[in-house]
Amino acid sequence: MSSRTNIGLGVVAIASMFVGLSAVPLRADTPYVFELPVGFPRPKVPADNPMTVEKIALGRFLFYDTRLSGNGTQSCASCHQQERAFTDGLPQAIGSTGQVHPRSAMSLTNVAYATALGWANPLLDSLERQALVPMFNERPVELGLTGKEDELLARLQADVRYQRLFAEAFAGDRERVSLGNIVKAIASFERTLISGNTPYDLYVQGIDDTALSEDAFLGGRLFFSERLECFHCHGGFNFTASVTHEGNPFDETSFQNNGLYNIDGRGAYPPDNTGLFEITHIPEDMGRFKAPTLRNLSYTAPYMHDGSIATLEEVIDHYAAGGRTIHSGPYAGDGSKNPYKSNFVRGFSLTEEEKQQLLAFLRALDDPAFVSAPRLSDPFVPWPCRADCGYDGVVTVDELVQAVNVALGTSSLARCLPADASGEGDVTIDELLQAVTVALNGCDRKPAGH
Template sequence: MALNLSTVRSLHAASYLILSSFLFACEPPQLNQQEYDWTLPKGFPRPLVPKDNPMSAAKVALGKALFFDVNLSFNQSTACASCHQPAFAFSEPKKTAVGSTGQRHRRNTQSLVNVAYNSNLTWAHSGLDQLEQQILIPMFSENPIELGITGHENEVLQRFKNQSYAKLFEHAFDDSNADFDRMVKALASYVRSLTSFASPFDGYAYQNNDDAMSDAAKRGMKLFFSEKVECFHCHGGFNFSQSSQHENQRLDLRPFHNTGLYNIDAKGAYPVYDQGLIEVTLQPQDMGKFRAPTLRNVEVSAPYMHDGSLATLEDVIEFYAAGGRGHGTTNPLKSAFIAGFDLQLQQKQDLIAFLNSLTDRQFLNSNVN
């Protein structure tokens, strides 16, 4: 029997509530969607969109052109897509990102899959909740340098004042003039358009296709939604991430967690070069907390964790089975859900089979430029 709502309920009441929360309608916000076609499957909610940047197909088209254009970097070496590569679910197969000057960053490149639903952006910033804010960081940040536009603003803008881009800006904004405000809004619109809901799991869970998932993946799904491994507590909901908001649900669940990756002083400290949410909040209890990312398309978004320190899904399963890594297992600030568990080899393989069932090949193939 396919995973309809009653089946999910039988797996566990808590997992049912998390997985199907988007069906419980609240009063939707009054947003200007401008007739944009999200092409979402029936029953899935639309993302929240700022009133001052409504979605449009023309804006998405402009944003896509900008996203793949190396001219957006000051030295014309790097595009947004250089780090957010479609084949890897808009992440990249590197431990940490490398900017346009060759500077290595401290954090792993996050996938942009369904980022429109994120209530918080980046790995550890509780104040960034709009893509229009976040996009300014790779464009203008000086430490670390990503696209490196700061100090080269006029030079970069001139590259987009040509006939081809003039038509794109005209269609998107009824004005052919390129400026950074419009570029940011177009980029945000394109990134919001990257929705992925056509995985084997979606076919099984939401389209009642019993054959969409393998038997191993179905067994792994039951483990995923069980209290034994407790994955669903942090990777819940239709987006498999606690950091989700949409037109029917605006509750902020504080999606940051300390997973016991480090404990360098036996008191819970993370390495000084990256201590997570505490850097923003200055609250001691936020040491080592990072946002739980979506697990959609996780099969292709290796390596894992905020610092890319786990190379494979097998490594991730072993990490959580151990309840952390090394001294991190005794980190006093570690989430209560990271308690460790015992699984047989076949169960671990089943769990990975389920995670692989979240891969949306249609999404990956359709976004290759």
């Protein structure tokens, strides 16, 4: 008998052993437990959309599925790419029909803690409500689903994988595949986009005293000083004044004019990008935009609400000057003299050494694990570690038992999506044997980009 046959019989024997183990069927509403970085509060979760493992699994597929655009060319992830901390690297986002958005796609880093969604709309205060905007916005068209709602639902209802995922996520609903459930699932996935494993976090939480370089440490002193004023708009655990979470006594959104424009010398901004003024029509709100988180800045260039500043070095120069001066063209003007500019944007001077220290601190807010985490990655890219439910490159005994239970139909597929190698919504005996093989031999490769 060949060694290959011996190995094959061994795999079958081990699989048979695990099949004999008893299992408790998982409910379709398996509660999701946030694994939060040290020092992070628990995000608020709407009472009508509790976090479940099954909804998150469904939301991840929907987030990456181009069928959520009218012409099938774009997904949420087209403008919110994981490797860019869930933005797209463009100055201004481009919709599914080619229309250019006047604003840059915001990073979704720690979006679960955001008080207002978007750059300048205080009315968008929930991820569920915000998800509808790119779907149905017509000026400009983003995903372009207006008038194609029934077509979208039909696409998803015809997909075997989605039939299973919706059934698991919304078992108690008579109408499982619905727009309401789509946005609930996407919002649930987005609430898991939590980043806090940075050199700064490791240092301040006492996890690693060597995590922060000396330059970054000195840059932090500059950042939190009254001399630079950065922390007033970008303070707290998420480096933004716009934050909400459980136990927060009140929510506040910081909208600020940072002197980016002063077109007519009286405070004007480009007519298609006037900030909070578009909502309130109050003159003092001209050019006021939300102060975003500063986490993962190295991945999210270009910067500002319209992507008009290319590098972090230029961002520092902008604030050092107290605003931007545009010398010619339709937007010419001295932003440092904008009458509506924030009092915190006063300008400052830095030596070249201090500038490099400040840059080192800002880069210490980068979280490489966040932009490469398999659990947040595109689920349509095959994951080779069959039964690796935790997406960590290792298959444990518990994970293998889960895969067996999924194959038996006594456990939820959403608990172990990698076990379904073909993606048809089931785990076959061949796929189960693949999982056992991985458990025995380990996973020594990952898909490109992971």
